Amino acid sequence: MTGDAKPDTPTAWIAGIDVGGTKTLFCLAGVDGSIRGKRKLDTQLSRDPKSFMEWLFAELGQFCQAHGTKLSKLAGVGIGLPGVMNEQTGILSSAPALDWPAEDIRPWIAHNYEGIVVLDNDVNMAALGEQCKGAAAGCEHFIMITVGTGIGGALYLNGQLYKGVTFSAGEIGYFVIEMDRETLSAGKSGVLERFGALENHASGTGIALQAARCMEDGELCPVLSLQAAGGPVTAKHVFAAAAEGSQLAARVLDRAYHLMAVAIANLTITLNPQLVVLGGGVVEKNAEYAGELAERVSALSPVAVDIRKAALGNEAGATGAVEAIRRALRGSGG
Amino acid sequence: MTGDAKPDTPTAWIAGIDVGGTKTLFCLAGVDGSIRGKRKLDTQLSRDPKSFMEWLFAELGQFCQAHGTKLSKLAGVGIGLPGVMNEQTGILSSAPALDWPAEDIRPWIAHNYEGIVVLDNDVNMAALGEQCKGAAAGCEHFIMITVGTGIGGALYLNGQLYKGVTFSAGEIGYFVIEMDRETLSAGKSGVLERFGALENHASGTGIALQAARCMEDGELCPVLSLQAAGGPVTAKHVFAAAAEGSQLAARVLDRAYHLMAVAIANLTITLNPQLVVLGGGVVEKNAEYAGELAERVSALSPVAVDIRKAALGNEAGATGAVEAIRRALRGSGG
Numbered sequence A, B: 001m002t003g004d005a006k007p008d009t010p011t012a013w014i015a016g017i018d019v020g021g022t023k024t025l026f027c028l029a030g031v032d033g034s035i036r037g038k039r040k041l042d043t044q045l046s047r048d049p050k051s052f053m054e055w056l057f058a059e060l061g062q063f064c065q066a067h068g069t070k071l072s073k074l075a076g077v078g079i080g081l082p083g084v085m086n087e088q089t090g091i092l093s094s095a096p097a098l099d100w101p102a103e104d105i106r107p108w109i110a111h112n113y114e115g116i117v118v119l120d121n122d123v124n125m126a127a128l129g130e131q132c133k134g135a136a137a138g139c140e141h142f143i144m145i146t147v148g149t150g151i152g153g154a155l156y157l158n159g160q161l162y163k164g165v166t167f168s169a170g171e172i173g174y175f176v177i178e179m180d181r182e183t184l185s186a187g188k189s190g191v192l193e194r195f196g197a198l199e200n201h202a203s204g205t206g207i208a209l210q211a212a213r214c215m216e217d218g219e220l221c222p223v224l225s226l227q228a229a230g231g232p233v234t235a236k237h238v239f240a241a242a243a244e245g246s247q248l249a250a251r252v253l254d255r256a257y258h259l260m261a262v263a264i265a266n267l268t269i270t271l272n273p274q275l276v277v278l279g280g281g282v283v284e285k286n287a288e289y290a291g292e293l294a295e296r297v298s299a300l301s302p303v304a305v306d307i308r309k310a311a312l313g314n315e316a317g318a319t320g321a322v323e324a325i326r327r328a329l330r331g332s333g334g
Helices: A049-066 A106-110 A122-133 A180-185 A197-202 A204-216 A222-228 A235-243 A247-271 A281-285 A289-300 A313-330 B049-066 B106-110 B122-133 B180-185 B197-202 B204-216 B222-228 B235-243 B247-271 B281-285 B289-300 B313-330
Strands: A013-019 A023-030 A035-042 A076-081 A117-121 A142-147 A151-157 A160-162 A275-279 A306-309 B013-019 B023-030 B035-042 B076-081 B117-121 B142-147 B151-157 B160-162 B275-279 B306-309
Touching: A013 A049, A013 A122, A013 A313, A023 A049, A023 A313, A035 A049, A035 A313, A049 A106, A076 A122, A076 A313, A106 A117, A117 A122, A117 A313, A122 A142, A122 A151, A122 A160, A122 A275, A122 A313, A142 A247, A142 A281, A151 A197, A151 A247, A151 B247, A197 A204, A197 A247, A204 A222, A204 A235, A204 A247, A204 A281, A222 A235, A222 A247, A235 A247, A235 A281, A247 A275, A247 A289, A247 B151, A247 B247, A275 A281, A275 A289, A281 A289, A289 A306, B013 B049, B013 B122, B013 B313, B023 B049, B023 B313, B035 B049, B035 B313, B049 B106, B076 B122, B076 B313, B106 B117, B117 B122, B117 B313, B122 B142, B122 B151, B122 B160, B122 B275, B122 B313, B142 B247, B142 B281, B151 B197, B151 B247, B197 B204, B197 B247, B204 B222, B204 B235, B204 B247, B204 B281, B222 B235, B222 B247, B235 B247, B235 B281, B247 B275, B247 B289, B275 B281, B275 B289, B281 B289, B289 B306
Parallel strands: A013 A076, A076 A117, A142 A275, A275 A306, B013 B076, B076 B117, B142 B275, B275 B306
Antiparallel strands: A013 A023, A023 A035, A142 A151, A151 A160, B013 B023, B023 B035, B142 B151, B151 B160
16 A cells, blocks of 8 residues: 555445346456455346336445445446347347337436446356456457357457447357258248247257157157156256156257357357357256367367356356456456 | 658559469559559469569569569568468468468568568458458458358458457358268268368359269259360359259259358358458359348348448459558558
């Protein structure tokens, strides 16, 4: 401590918030990025961004208070949102969990908090988190992919997030899979409205859907039926049934792995990154997932790439939201 | 003209060179980028980069002389090369037309010319050319794809070329096509050593190859046979036969278009660019090519993108090589 620094004045803190479809994680951190406190709540889903932001900032205010500070004293608030966040218009789209009208959400934030705010897609925030403290620490060119309920992606190129002209870069859940045309022309596309083609086969929801379809089509699988125990089939059941020898489950997983491997091979050929970081529920809950994909990608792509599991788990998004504010304070790009 | 400027001293010029597998185009331009002279020669193919560079700079020297200047007076020389140019090691790879040893080629250039030199992949140079004076003028985020003997690609993101960690970004000729696995496991991969999977079906060479295969497999096509007139089938023959009603040719082209449309849709989903610029012989010689692809991509991808034919033709590469020097002189990124 030298000069004008006053040791008894609390240093300004940064808030990082990761809004998920079911849970919202709040983090408070020092301006050096060190996490000082965390709080997880059920997301108060609301179709009205105004009341959502009132809830979010009321909770953040209480959280600040519990840590001896105030909302108005924060150096900035980073918020990761589950959708495509257009920084120019302030409109969040492709966000079924929130399903907001196509309106600028920034005024509803400004109504509650007047300081620096960075809004971004949740996977972009998770990529920032992994880049500053996780599996991609110090990496200049990498791709982050999350495989969970859906499939999300973020591109970190030349030392910053790359977002594209309408901020939808990296949304690889919408990848076209090659036989789409045949499937579509046969009148059984099976593409869910909410999901893209790749998601529909290779996300957690997609894996469950494809297995359930096989059974609906009359294919018997006692092992999988036992796992599902009369309830709806989930991805967890499919992974468990495959481990117990179910051929149906193994075939569905083989297809999901293959499509993901083709997608990652082509992303690697396109972007020649140092690294692909895999996160999300399906990756975290299945120890073999990242290794299996690494092997398949290396067999398909002539361009070498390192494939690693994400390191920060559910905290990647909030950690990245803190980092986004640190970068905004430094004036360096996303 | 003010101050120390001497109106009778010739302004320094920039040379831009596009080295192709068959032809090499030399351009001389003012520092404002305006082209002052062009010269096209047969490429003197050489497996020895030393003698190649001696030839290249001897020709450039003569060209300078013919325009009243000297090699030593140039402000810089930009060179586009048909392969992956690693800026860190100085090694050109994946360049079958030149087939050089894996050695640093920069000393062989320095031996002939001591000024500023920028070396890059020919498609990257063409993208720079289209960005400064062509179909992508002023664009900040676009993809350039060339479809000719092979398939090449370049990514222009955030106002500069994006090259990747080992400078192979954009080499989409190597895209994995989804049925590769089945084809490979059936023991008839048909993947040429020099070509990637997408190239093998959708480049000019690939289109000719697929049509020839169908005929070798016993499928008769009098229309295509007449076009080829007993010689080897080329892409030109396939396009002409399709126009005259050949079902075989139409099927081969439909598959080539479909695979390119899937590739471009997925590139668009990945990068969310403003624009895709299509160049190369197959695109230039077939008036319907760019429109056909635009229609198919729009039917496949949820992300809107403009698809345009390249504007500078064979001069894009040399124009971009001039622009690369202009940017180097300004100190801004590639």
